[in-house]
Amino acid sequence: MTRALLLRAGDDHGTLTDLDLSSLRAVQAAVGGDIQEVVLADGSSLVCNEEGKLLGLPMNPCANRLVGVLNPGLYPDDFLVGDVLVVGPDAEDPGAWGAVTDALLDACRDRAGVPVVDPGLADRDSRSRD
Secondary structure, three states: OOEEEOOOOOOOOEEEEOOOOOOHHHHEEEEEOOOEEEEOOOOOEEEEEOOOOOOOOOOOOHHHHHHHOOOOOOOOOOOOEEEEEEEEEOOOOOEEEEEHHHHHHHHHHHHHHOOOEEHHHHHHHHHOOO
C-alpha cells in the first residue's frame, strides 16, 4: 500500500489514503472509471477519470487549484472533473507511481489552500486517548 492524496470533487479538502498503486483496478476505483494521467513539473501525477467530462462529472476545484499553483498554464483552457488521485513519482522506477511527497502535501496546503486530512492520524489519536 502506498500513500496517495484523494481529492474528491465535492470536498473542500484532500484525504490521505493508502492504495495499491500497482493495481489498475484499485486506481480506477479511486477515480470512478478509466484513468488519465496529468504529469506535473515536479514529476508527481494527478490521476483522473478519462471520461469524466463526457459523463458530466462535477468540476474539482481543489485539483484545479493545485494544478494552477504547481503548473500555471499547463492546460489554460481546460479543467479537471470528478475525483482525482495525487501520487508522487517512484524513486526506483521512473515509469511508476510512488507515494505522494511531503513537499507536494505542503504545496497543496500552503500554496493551493487545500487542507489535507489524514484519517489514519485521527485513528491513532483516538486510540492513544483510550
